[in-house]
Amino acid sequence: MAKTIAEINERIRKGKAVVVTAEEVVDIARAKGVSKAAEEIDVVTTGTFGPMCGSGAFLNVGHSKPRIKLGGGKVYLNDVPVYTGIAAVDVFLGATAIPDDDPRNKFYPGEFNYGGGYVIQELVAGKDIILTASAYGTDCYPRKKLETLINIRDINEAILFNVRNAYQNYSVAVNLSDKVRYTYMGVLKPNLGNANYSTAGQLSPLFNDPYYKTIGVGTRIFLGGGAGYVAWHGTQHNPTALRADNGVPRRGAGTLAVIGDLKQMKPEWLVGTSMLGYGCTLTVGIGVPIPILSEETLHYTIVSDADILAPIVDYSEAYPQREPDILGEVSYAELKSGNIRVRDKDVPTASLSSYPKAVEIANILKKWIETGEFLLTEPVAPLPGVESGITFKALKERPIS
Amino acid sequence: MNVSRRIVLHFPPNMTGQPVVCHLVKDFGLTFNIIKASISPGQEGLLILELSGERKNYDKGIKYLAETGIEIQSLSQDVVRDEARCTHCGACVTICPTEAFALEPKTRKVLFDHNKCVVCGLCVKACPPRAMILYL
Numbered sequence: 001m002a003k004t005i006a007e008i009n010e011r012i013r014k015g016k017a018v019v020v021t022a023e024e025v026v027d028i029a030r031a032k033g034v035s036k037a038a039e040e041i042d043v044v045t046t047g048t049f050g051p052m053c054g055s056g057a058f059l060n061v062g063h064s065k066p067r068i069k070l071g072g073g074k075v076y077l078n079d080v081p082v083y084t085g086i087a088a089v090d091v092f093l094g095a096t097a098i099p100d101d102d103p104r105n106k107f108y109p110g111e112f113n114y115g116g117g118y119v120i121q122e123l124v125a126g127k128d129i130i131l132t133a134s135a136y137g138t139d140c141y142p143r144k145k146l147e148t149l150i151n152i153r154d155i156n157e158a159i160l161f162n163v164r165n166a167y168q169n170y171s172v173a174v175n176l177s178d179k180v181r182y183t184y185m186g187v188l189k190p191n192l193g194n195a196n197y198s199t200a201g202q203l204s205p206l207f208n209d210p211y212y213k214t215i216g217v218g219t220r221i222f223l224g225g226g227a228g229y230v231a232w233h234g235t236q237h238n239p240t241a242l243r244a245d246n247g248v249p250r251r252g253a254g255t256l257a258v259i260g261d262l263k264q265m266k267p268e269w270l271v272g273t274s275m276l277g278y279g280c281t282l283t284v285g286i287g288v289p290i291p292i293l294s295e296e297t298l299h300y301t302i303v304s305d306a307d308i309l310a311p312i313v314d315y316s317e318a319y320p321q322r323e324p325d326i327l328g329e330v331s332y333a334e335l336k337s338g339n340i341r342v343r344d345k346d347v348p349t350a351s352l353s354s355y356p357k358a359v360e361i362a363n364i365l366k367k368w369i370e371t372g373e374f375l376l377t378e379p380v381a382p383l384p385g386v387e388s389g390i391t392f393k394a395l396k397e398r399p400i401s
Numbered sequence: 402m403n404v405s406r407r408i409v410l411h412f413p414p415n416m417t418g419q420p421v422v423c424h425l426v427k428d429f430g431l432t433f434n435i436i437k438a439s440i441s442p443g444q445e446g447l448l449i450l451e452l453s454g455e456r457k458n459y460d461k462g463i464k465y466l467a468e469t470g471i472e473i474q475s476l477s478q479d480v481v482r483d484e485a486r487c488t489h490c491g492a493c494v495t496i497c498p499t500e501a502f503a504l505e506p507k508t509r510k511v512l513f514d515h516n517k518c519v520v521c522g523l524c525v526k527a528c529p530p531r532a533m534i535l536y537l
Binding site for chain 2: 049050051109111113178179186187189190193194195196268271272273274275276283336338348349350351352353354355356357359
């Protein structure tokens with residue numbers, strides 16, 4: 001019964017494709033059986049909406065008259081510094097960049113109320129952004145100062161390019177110490193006061209294709225409310241992480257690098273985000289369609305929260321000291337129940353990734369495919385899998401002689 | 402004239418061992434209802450009280466509290482949710498000391514019960530998309 005992406009696209013064009021979300025497919029397969037479900041379903045849509053620090057945007061702001069070489073100079077967008085070490089008028093706006101005069105953690109815990117993620121959201125919302133720049137001046141680029149408003153409508157390109165998104169599984173963060181800890185996993189109350197997790201579980205893209213059999217370089221995806229693409233495997237991609245018998249990683253594993261036209265995206269799917277005492281970031285909406293090419297691909301999509309395990313990590317000592325110790329494993333079904341058991345204590349849980357928004361993304365993508373406006377792409381290269389032997393390396397410090 | 406107000410007391414670590422509330426009752430004739438208490442010896446503490454009594458005594462009681470070095474936050478303020486910014490992640494659920502946030506079981510959307518909110522402000526800074534706003 002094996003299907004091809006070309007055949008599925010033909011059905012999408014005719015408005016005949018059967019598309020279901022990764023949540024819906026669980027019940028369908030249970031009712032009809034995997035074999036029948038695989039025959040009937042063409043595409044399973046996934047979704048995730050969480051803080052993803054490996055995000056940012058390349059902007060080409062156009063040439064002023066007279067010209068200024070921003071490359072190698074200093075440039076700020078709404079007081080947030082951007083990277084200028086590229087061409088004359090290209091800059092990179094990183095999600096975690098913060099204004100020079102932000103007090104950081106000098107007044108602990110710092111609030112980090114504004115940064116690159118917020119500028120990206122305002123850009124996408126069509127708001128004017130203040131650009132201030134200083135440069136050293138050259139014969140061909142004589143200008144040394146520039147202050148102007150810019151708008152996403154008027155600049156040449158605005159490209160979202162996130163080097164690490166959509167982590168396949170993530171640790172559950174707790175705090176064993178007797179002090180509050182302010183982390184990228186949120187505010188962690190002392191003495192196991194709470195446990196924070198951050199994935200969409202059964203709806204998350206890479207949980208539904210654990211061995212990257214359909215998702216590859218060039219896969220067209222929902223990105224920030226528009227269409228984007230998988231550009232590469234993400235940084236820290238770790239396909240050889242510990243896996244359960246069902247193939248699902250039990251630790252942080254695969255990641256995606258994604259790219260797309262920021263001009264087509266929407267501010268409700270790219271949200272500026274602040275983590276108290278830690279910094280700024282961007283909450284990104286991603287949805288990946290999984291073509292059901294065989295019973296095997298369908299089988300992977302029927303994974304449910306009870307089948308996915310995550311490690312519990314102490315963020316007061318083990319994480320900062322890079323100790324490998326974990327305090328146990330819990331399933332996403334347990335995490336979503338509101339309480340988990342850690343060291344014989346009931347610990348209330350909270351999520352940093354929005355499940356209702358993940359459901360919304362999977363449904364939007366489903367609608368796009370059903371109405372024929374979103375066709376699937378054939379990956380042009382696979383993501384490195386288990387066979388690649390790629391592992392996540394730690395930094396080995398070496399003395400500088 | 403009697404007054405009854407909800408206040409949040411932030412105890413510095415050196416104050417958590419002292420019987421402050423006892424003084425409010427004994428010296429100023431005030432009555433109290435503890436809404437939330439989170440106090441451990443040697444650590445920063447948080448106490449949310451509904452404090453009632455004769456206006457004059459209430460003011461004296463508050464003055465006494467201020468002199469002890471306890472930070473007092475009046476709850477004549479308001480916390481509201483910017484619905485456009487809330488992403489329904491749920492990070493606030495375990496932060497709120499009065500359980501004003503709850504997950505709607507079916508949709509997992511975050512419900513905010515304004516009546517349970519005592520305006521302590523903890524969610525304002527802990528909210529990742531900065532959707533909770535404190536009005537003074």
